[in-house]
Amino acid sequence: MTTMRAVRTGAPGTVELVEVARPTPGPRDVLVRVRACGICGTDTFFVQAGGAPLPTGTAPLMLGHEPAGEVLEVGADVVGVHVGDHVVVNPMAAPSGLIGTGGPLGGMAELLLVEDAELGRTLQTVDPAVPFSVASLNEPMAVALHGVNRLAPTEQEQVVVFGAGPIGLGATIWLKLRGVRHVVVVDVQPDRLATALEVGADAVVDSSQEDVAARLTALHGSATNALGQPRPATDAYLDAAGAPQVLQTVQATARWGARLAVVAVHKKPVDLSGILRSELTILGSMGYPTEIFDVTPQLAEHWERFARIISHTVPLDEAQRAFDLALTPGAASKVVVVDER
Known part of the structure; x- marks a missing residue:
């Protein structure tokens, strides 16, 4: 040939x-x-x-x-x-x-x-x-793992993943394999939210039908931002959606000292003024500097779970x-x- x-x-x-x-x-x-x-x-x-x-x-x-x-x-x-x-x-x-x-x-x-x-x-x-x-x-799951590594959640934290596409679902799996206590996935497509539950999300939110802040408060409890305004007690967010509404929602809901890892590519300008009210830490995540083959053994061990993606x-x-x-x-x-x- x-x-x-x-x-x-x-x-x-x-x-x-x-x-x-x-x-x-x-x-x-x-x-x-x-x-x-x-x-x-x-x-x-x-x-x-x-x-x-x-x-x-x-x-x-x-x-x-x-x-x-x-x-x-x-x-x-x-x-x-x-x-x-x-x-x-x-x-x-x-x-x-x-x-x-x-x-x-x-x-x-x-x-x-x-x-x-x-x-x-x-x-x-x-x-x-x-x-x-x-x-x-293997390659997209390395992207997802790097986003989780950038976020660096502890086992006791409560995390929200925006976007139930492949990267968001992969991040959800990595977060749960890492032992993170509570992971919520937010999306607008019911079938994707159903898959998020299948791969291990503790809860899901349809942001086209539900008030995200109210739902997160019900799930994660109450906290405040730097001005003392009530906010969900969510510790960290991961953006795998790339929609302007995601950053708007995070800025409107983030408690004092919350973190956001941005894995998705944003193609439209966004207003970041809300970071002042929460002292939000924003972490960029690009590719997989070290993770490309770190994922391979766990991908093999849990392949039936990853197959749902x-x-x-x-x-x-x-x-x-x-x-x-x-x-x-x-x-x-x-x-x-x-x-x-």
């Missing part, structure tokens, strides 16, 4: 399943047969834009930075990796450029070249008992349908493209 199939951006809103050259691994590389690759918001951004933005327009972009698969070939100088190993990949460690987000390699393909293959840095083995679709959650698995042959689902608001939570041939 001299070629393979791979997914790249097409016209705005579309993807193309194209034939490209089969990668040839060098002595320090590993060739992975990709079995599953998740779709995330970064992928949909590039698809909506029609590719990677350039000064002269846009260029087609190889997609996929959440791959999991099986080792097909191992370079002679690679240590500790064997043909047949199930692996996940660090897309940020590729020397030729970020996998699926601007570099020449994409993880939504039949094969993926892992350059300078090194266990614990560029790739990691996964228990074969874990379905490939669940293993592909996946709403759809779609064959590689139907990549356009997978992206149509991911691009349609409310149609899907987590879409994973799979190749089981």
Whole structure:
């Protein structure tokens, strides 16, 4: 086989399943047969834009930075990796450029070249008992774990997660595995809130139907802000939604000394004047500086719990349908493209 199939951006809103050259691994590389690759918001951004933005327009972009698969070939100088190993990949460690987000390699393909293959840095083995679709959650669950690490909650604290998408659900799982006493998930979609309860949330709030402040006070008790105004006794918040209403709600409900970790990308300006009344500490959370393979053992141990995050698995042959689902608001939570041939 001299070629393979791979997914790249097409016209705005579309993807193309194209034939490209089969990668040839060098002595320090590993060739992975990709079995599953998740779709995330970064992928949909590039698809909506029609590719990677350039000064002269846009260029087609190889997609996929959440791959999991099986080792097909191992370079002679690679240590500790064997043909047949199930692996996940660090897309940020590729020397030729970020996998699926601007570099020449994409993880939504039949094969993926892992350059300078090194266990614990560029790739990691996964228990074969874990379905490939669940293993592909390794990268987004690292994002979620970093957000929780930035928030640094204690076991006795009460935490609110805004957004019951994949990152918010992942953060909920990490918070409960960490032993956090009470975790509330806030969203506007009943099916996502139901999933939040399934993965371990202690309570959920539909912010389109309920008064968030009143509900949190009922759940967490009463406290005050710096001015002595009544507020819920919630200790910390995590924003995995990226909506302006989230920051408005946090500023309106935060008690004195509360913390907020922002994992989501905000695309609209927000008013932060309310931080004065609560002395709110806002913590940015970006990517996974150290967490990319910290998550892998627990993902394997609790894979059935993490599997609930996946709403759809779609064959590689139907990549356009997978992206149509991911691009349609409310149609899907987590879409994973799979190749089981």
